[in-house]
Amino acid sequence: MSVFLKNILYKIQNNEISIEDAVKEIDKMYYYNLEYAVLDTNRQFRKGFPEVVFCQGKQKDHILSILRKLIELSDNNILATRANSDIYKTVVQEIPDAEFNPIANTIIIRKRKPMGIGNILVISAGTADLPVAEEAAVTAEIMGNNVSKLYDMGVAGLHRLLAQSKKLLEANVIIAVAGMDGALPSVVAGLVSNPVIAVPTSIGYGANFSGLSALLTMLNSCSPGIGVVNIDNGFGAGYLASTINHLATS
Amino acid sequence: MSVFLKNILYKIQNNEISIEDAVKEIDKMYYYNLEYAVLDTNRQFRKGFPEVVFCQGKQKDHILSILRKLIELSDNNILATRANSDIYKTVVQEIPDAEFNPIANTIIIRKRKPMGIGNILVISAGTADLPVAEEAAVTAEIMGNNVSKLYDMGVAGLHRLLAQSKKLLEANVIIAVAGMDGALPSVVAGLVSNPVIAVPTSIGYGANFSGLSALLTMLNSCSPGIGVVNIDNGFGAGYLASTINHLATS
């Protein structure tokens, strides 16, 4: 944000812009009204990271315009979630720096060098949980955190998890992703003293009721120290982990 | 049942009973019609154990009459579940042999010497799950099985469970009782090759929705080899374990 502001102030100093126009420009740092969306351009200031674009249910041209405006008004990295290869094709034609992760279904535009502070561990119960786990990992990484991963660590074969105790203990925050019985976060939180973020996934069938089983398991965990996010909400977990990890390393 | 039948046949032999009356008596081995209940007196023959009395919602005098008739018509042990001390007081006045378990809320009348075959292990996640775990244990024991117990083995402190691996491996059947996150059966079934019966309990609050959380967890377990019974259904688990254990030892 500061880059954007400094540029305006320099222009005033150099008489390249009138005071009236400068005020209009600075107003954009509050919110920016597109026809179909009102960008919360102030969010970087309040929350430390610019508005993230939730692509699901948005038109491709709208996504493109929003991304462009965010790039213009922010000097931080940009993240779009729930994208697909079709959206990406439209975006990359105009924003060649945009990167697509086909498992996480994310688009990112890097405007800052990777900081890589602290240590967030993403752990998943099964291979089918990968899209959610990767969304969490991409989110945390683009927000400037070191991210390590341990996948397919379900409690049906507990020795796989116990063999990784060291990695569990080293993490500032652990994001535990699981569908079906959703038991992984309970076991993980029983082993560590740092916060655990539990992400239920919709993986499974029948009485998993699209993730309800894992969600309820996690909300009722007998291990304390767990915060739960929405079903399949890898983004929310990565974001929350980042706020905690930044606190821990500041 | 055979005792009841033999007595009638002896009476015929000794001319103590007419053929007509003998037929009436033998008919009682099929079903016996009280005014308010039709005893399935044939159940011992079909299922290997006489009808079990579910006390909840029945009047005390009805329970007493049913127990008396079962004692008369069966030579196996008798079990009544979901009783209370009030019901027991009524019962024990007329049936002095009746024993009450105030945690399991069961009444039993022993007509056979303990057989103690095989090995059923009842394991519970928390102290509050005791009534359900004890109902399972009493049921399995009265049906002629050896029963051992491990209580308060929740996955929040996994080392307590792992320290008991030997007992887990020795059991023919394991009954795993848990409320809240209901994660215990998944972990147990990951460690053993014998069948695990999972019993969800209503212990917990809020989004446990009176046991729904534990029930769904168990139905969606990522560990194979688990059969689930109704919430708080210790009796059903003990009964099913007994059928399996009897198969295993026959």
Add this chain to the structure above:
Amino acid sequence: MSVFLKNILYKIQNNEISIEDAVKEIDKMYYYNLEYAVLDTNRQFRKGFPEVVFCQGKQKDHILSILRKLIELSDNNILATRANSDIYKTVVQEIPDAEFNPIANTIIIRKRKPMGIGNILVISAGTADLPVAEEAAVTAEIMGNNVSKLYDMGVAGLHRLLAQSKKLLEANVIIAVAGMDGALPSVVAGLVSNPVIAVPTSIGYGANFSGLSALLTMLNSCSPGIGVVNIDNGFGAGYLASTINHLATS
């Protein structure tokens, strides 16, 4: 597993492998880390049957690699569930022994001669329940059990079931599969003394709520001796039946 281990030990004896490399190989018997999955290669040892591949939501090349590695590291039969003809085409090109069951949607690779111990009976209420019933049958068969079948035995025409009493009484374990009202297991368990595994299916419409009606019926059965598995979980039923049947015949 022993075949794999013996081969390594022979190689050491014959100086065909260094101690360091032998240790690495033996480590594979604990777990084996692919990039996207961590095979629980120890499961055959703990549970008596190797890890089963749940194909739903996995990429075809991942399924193929996992199957190959399981074949390499195990000397038991291999089972993959929730496959389809598309996956099978990819698999069979590289693993010509793979067999596909298009009703059960299973892929199997036989490494052991059929043992055919004991007697598991799979019984279904309707013709539409076939895919679930067949998944149960394939699972039990590949795990070394004798399996017999009775389909379309719904309680709307009870005489069809009663005519098969002999088969019901001969089975060590009965797997009763039903959708809609899910009443079949209650009736079956009322007739036999051996354990019954109830499998609710999602067959039906409207207030069946994708199998919830059958699931609740089975959990609340008035006949004791029933263990319930997840909706449409033929695999889980076949697996549990196998653990019980193996106990019964050992």
Add this chain to the structure above:
Amino acid sequence: MSVFLKNILYKIQNNEISIEDAVKEIDKMYYYNLEYAVLDTNRQFRKGFPEVVFCQGKQKDHILSILRKLIELSDNNILATRANSDIYKTVVQEIPDAEFNPIANTIIIRKRKPMGIGNILVISAGTADLPVAEEAAVTAEIMGNNVSKLYDMGVAGLHRLLAQSKKLLEANVIIAVAGMDGALPSVVAGLVSNPVIAVPTSIGYGANFSGLSALLTMLNSCSPGIGVVNIDNGFGAGYLASTINHLATS
């Protein structure tokens, strides 16, 4: 109703009442406005039976006044459901003919001789279903039907039911009452050609979810010819059975 009307017309003939007052009285045959309730006095005419008083949640003095007014304005029997002994004490002091059924929780006032037409059979799965079954039986009987009863006929001991086939086949309508798995109506409707009214009860615990399990089973029955009423709604079943039985015998 006709008695009430005739009395007014006689009074006009005898000049005991003015035309204005007679109109006011006849208006009462349409509806009658008490302060807290508007009696549908026209219901006897439209539906063939006067309004039934649902006592739950009503004040005792209101119930009494409503009953008195119904007695005054109707020449048919009067029924109040969901009453209790406390309400009855208040009622019987002023209406000595009132009869209380402490199992069905009904109050009746007989104004017609029992007609006893046709044949309605009430059948219940368990002893605990009695209050609902009795409410159905009392309702059908007071509406002028012959009612016979078979209690404790649950499918766990199917021979009890099959032994009563003759009674099942003789009934014009069968009311099948069941809690827990609610499987009884499916089995009954498979045996007869006449209509079956299924009444789920809230009997059970855990995943019966206060009668939901039995309700869903009955709605999803694989046997055709079943109509379902609300959980614990014995009154509704008795009423519907009466409309059918009256049709059958008219």
Add this chain to the structure above:
Amino acid sequence: MSVFLKNILYKIQNNEISIEDAVKEIDKMYYYNLEYAVLDTNRQFRKGFPEVVFCQGKQKDHILSILRKLIELSDNNILATRANSDIYKTVVQEIPDAEFNPIANTIIIRKRKPMGIGNILVISAGTADLPVAEEAAVTAEIMGNNVSKLYDMGVAGLHRLLAQSKKLLEANVIIAVAGMDGALPSVVAGLVSNPVIAVPTSIGYGANFSGLSALLTMLNSCSPGIGVVNIDNGFGAGYLASTINHLATS
């Protein structure tokens, strides 16, 4: 059924069949075992109408074989529900008499002349409820009942319904079909004394939860005399109405 039986008996008389073969043929009147289905050929005898084929989830060749066998073994009309034009094409090639109703999605084969007894009225709340209403009408008609129809009679424009009072009062049974608020059966049952069968449909969106709203409304109707069937179960309503109408006219 009698036609089938008589033919066999004639053959015996004429020595066209051995006693052994005759027994085998007569056995088919009990049940007939196809590979994938066990036809309840006894149902015509018990229930007065042969087994109805539920096409959903069945293979086309199976449906065809079942229909052929039913035609062979029954002398009553044949009904298949939840069919489609694709299934019909397969069927009609071999069974040219088969008729398809593209709104009701039914296939019928007429073997008896229309009896047209009594009077069943099918009434629907909206135009979108037509497929369910038509399934009810076709079912009732093929079972030998007179059927009349009133569609688009929703309570938002009550005068449309009140204008048809005469038709409501003339019917032996009314089938009231409604989605969304499901209020129609309550209003209809308030106007008539004969039984009303309520059919909730899944028509609507949002908090109709695929028909749950209409189902609950109908189960909780404040008008007595209503029996409810499953969501979208036009067949079940038509069948139940037929059993009642046959009673009324016998």
Add this chain to the structure above:
Amino acid sequence: MSVFLKNILYKIQNNEISIEDAVKEIDKMYYYNLEYAVLDTNRQFRKGFPEVVFCQGKQKDHILSILRKLIELSDNNILATRANSDIYKTVVQEIPDAEFNPIANTIIIRKRKPMGIGNILVISAGTADLPVAEEAAVTAEIMGNNVSKLYDMGVAGLHRLLAQSKKLLEANVIIAVAGMDGALPSVVAGLVSNPVIAVPTSIGYGANFSGLSALLTMLNSCSPGIGVVNIDNGFGAGYLASTINHLATS
């Protein structure tokens, strides 16, 4: 509010209060911080009516203090909902003007003369819905509206409602209160052009699921022009009706 403000300004004019103290007093018009509650004293200004006290779950002394402070800081009427006679006894000792309505469970303190603008009609389906209907009526009346009432107008006896058409058409807003099938608002909204506020109640049993049935019915009404409030929320309905009626008469 203005009375409170004027008093302070007069005191300044008369030098009865320092500027510092006046500021502190005026601050109370924004919000007022009690230890256990923060009164939104600004609400009268924003919403036109002061904060309403929801008594459920609050301690009696807290309720008393809150009421006193509201009386001090507001010149409008004061309303407390979900009270009981016990709370009222505590309140009336210190606030003798407080009035209790034992059906609506409301406490009111009148500080303004009744305005009685416009015309709000409260209509209920049954006698048992009275507490909710009365809460709506009391709320609307204390907020300055004319309120008329029609109780026990359920759709089972439609003629009772149709006889009141004139009253329905005269109302600016109709509050329609119903439990069980909740069909009343659909029928009412089909007859009038003004807005209808639908209030589901928890009256009923079984599959009414504590008011869910009526709630879903009302949300899915086929009649347009309906706004729904929470189950049993008479207060919310009265408040919303008041905002509409005030608009209509301003």
Add this chain to the structure above:
Amino acid sequence: MSVFLKNILYKIQNNEISIEDAVKEIDKMYYYNLEYAVLDTNRQFRKGFPEVVFCQGKQKDHILSILRKLIELSDNNILATRANSDIYKTVVQEIPDAEFNPIANTIIIRKRKPMGIGNILVISAGTADLPVAEEAAVTAEIMGNNVSKLYDMGVAGLHRLLAQSKKLLEANVIIAVAGMDGALPSVVAGLVSNPVIAVPTSIGYGANFSGLSALLTMLNSCSPGIGVVNIDNGFGAGYLASTINHLATS
């Protein structure tokens, strides 16, 4: 409607029509019976706006015929909701004046000049809520109201909403549309004194359960003055807002 009636009366005056035919024509003002639908042609008279066509689940030719008949019989604007471009193509060929809104999925035919009375504000939480918000806006506009809009005003960036306070305060009615957490109506209703109509949308995923989360939030709002409509029911909100706005400006 009056135009239609006047034309008939003129024809009588001019002897262009017989009295018999005139009566038939005037009868159409009550209801009009198409084969598949019964148009409530009286609705304009009772409700002030003609029947609105709900296209979902209707055949294209039926929709076309219904629209034509409504155009013939009404002199008000015509609205069809839940249409699509395919339906529109069929309609516009025969009704060239028909206009399609591809976001709101509405078809309108204008027969009156825009009145534009009062002031209804439609406010949405996110860009993805647009289809529902637009359906509300189109409905309110075609019913003769001034409509203004504020989109993407979610509570995550509250300053966007607070910056629009003036617009909030100027509206007679506010329609607040939100998915996910559904918090917007609570915040809006806390700021204004006029009625707020809350529209939950199905936007979101996981534990939003297709709009249930937003629906429950809105029903439980801590701000009074809110009426809720069905999930995604923009039409219902626009209609209700219109009835209120018309009251306010009459």
Add this chain to the structure above:
Amino acid sequence: MSVFLKNILYKIQNNEISIEDAVKEIDKMYYYNLEYAVLDTNRQFRKGFPEVVFCQGKQKDHILSILRKLIELSDNNILATRANSDIYKTVVQEIPDAEFNPIANTIIIRKRKPMGIGNILVISAGTADLPVAEEAAVTAEIMGNNVSKLYDMGVAGLHRLLAQSKKLLEANVIIAVAGMDGALPSVVAGLVSNPVIAVPTSIGYGANFSGLSALLTMLNSCSPGIGVVNIDNGFGAGYLASTINHLATS
């Protein structure tokens, strides 16, 4: 824990204890087996805080024994939740240092001086949420954190919250407690960059479904940076906040 260990080691040094007995004592640092409970005495080591006693459903003498043993084996503070004054009376007789908080229903025994690190803010929406908010505050305080509180900050009067922006921004972690619409955490998380822990409460009635409404709102928040705990789980929120705050200040 170290105090306990040191004492044993000193005793060995001083020959006050045999090696065998010392091993037994040190074993208690792993887990300690009471008859009815297995204390996870190792938890202080793994999680940084000893096991917390959940009193609900436990017998008073069991709670007392568990507390005594925890006091003996730990040198950290001790916490018991979901207690009541009755339990406290039993406890305080033997443990005079025990302190009871009658709003939070907690018992604490302080063994360490308050550390008061960092800054956790507990904020509640309403006065009725106090018990849950206080449970969170007590938990965080006893675990060594500075805790500040802001109660009755519901979004219906947003200015109360905005006036406290400074306190919001100063907190390392915010615990936001709300029932009914549960909107508070969404608004709070929109204003700050640090993590927010959302606690839904069961406060409300009707369609709040015992806290489900608030739970779903919080899981679907449009503001990122939120972790959710179980309904009414103040303890879980306080514990999670403590782990985050300790990370932030370490």
